Amino acid sequence: MANRNFHVHLVSDSTGETVSSVARACLVQYEGVFVQEHVWSLVRTKGQMEKVMQAVERDRGPVLYTLVDPELRDCVRDHCRRLQLPCVGVLDQVMSVLAVHFHSKSEQWPGRQHQLDDGYFDRIDAMHYTLAHDDGQSTHDLDDADVVLVGPSRTSKTPTCVYLANRGVRAANIPLVPSVPPPPELEAATRPLVVGLITDPERLVQIRVNRLRLLQQDTETEYTDMEQVQREIQDARRLYARRQWATIDVTRRSIEETAAAILQMLNVRRERRLQAGEASTP
Structure with missing residues (x-):
């Protein structure tokens, strides 16, 4: 089971720092597994997403994403479902819990954590x-x-x-x-x-x-x-x-x-x- 090679695709509409940090925190727990990370940052249009998914189909592997645009999220999920690949929105569960607790819907603003405030x-x-x-x-x-x-x-x-x-x-x-x-x-x-x-x-x-x-x-x-x-x-x-x-x-x-x-x-x-x-x- 050692020395296995895998691809993992990290897709973000911002810098990709968040999804990369989450992925690495998880991947470090697996010994004897070599993972090639494909980081796709600043993905904000359907055309860009199509190119990303072509790469996913070429180098098949799980897709982790941080995307706020519902259309882009649906695009990723649909492609991964067709390719029978796992697909995880790393912030989805957290955002859902907070939305319920705050009784409020989040703003759809890519990269908001990096704003010049x-x-x-x-x-x-x-x-x-x-x-x-x-x-x-x-x-x-x-x-x-x-x-x-x-x-x-x-x-x-x-x-x-x-x-x-x-x-x-x-x-x-x-x-x-x-x-x-x-x-x-x-x-x-x-x-x-x-x-x-x-x-x-x-x-x-x-x-x-x-x-x-x-x-x-x-x-x-x-x-x-x-x-x-x-x-x-x-x-x-x-x-x-x-x-x-x-x-x-x-x-x-x-x-x-x-x-x-x-x-x-x-x-x-x-x-x-x-x-x-x-x-x-x-």
Whole structure:
């Protein structure tokens, strides 16, 4: 049953991000199965849909879609029924449940989640801030951040910050360098949530060695010395405990999982502040 090859068609009237994310979250659960994904985005006319269905007939496989136009949805279903292929609207059940609960019919607006609203411009602003405050840059306005990530080199600070910025979070990061104290602006900052990142020393050495090899640099340095790296992690732990910063071990976490934990911390922090504000209101 191993090493089987399949085709899956992902059809969307928008960017295709939603249906692709759902498909990959499901497909990763199947080992020994190779799936070629065919992503068909911005499909908004019957002519475009006809071309998509010709490809489906050529490379037969299940069709997953996110389409709001009833005619296009019917077109997909009719073709798949004729071809005897499974066809799933990944948001259909959710939309049906919400429509019943809200006693309201949804608007037929393709790509509405990507509209240029205030949230979109908040994400752009967050991305600009994050890029300007990467790797300890521009610490003078660190107090304007929502989150500051602190950690030794190669603990995924930058990619996690970029992921958070894409969610509208202004994220800065400060590297911990041996024998160099963190910038005073970090200690003075009161607004942002400060999160310390740690990882397993062995894994960190491995990551650093691979990085140096990619750069064609010497891998036998203090930067990759096991004893030195162990001291870095111990010093980081002591710093986090002394400052009472939240700590996340990223050893077995993906960037998305680390970011999700930080977003949860932000939500808890926000709720506590709201409750404190309501409690102080006469």
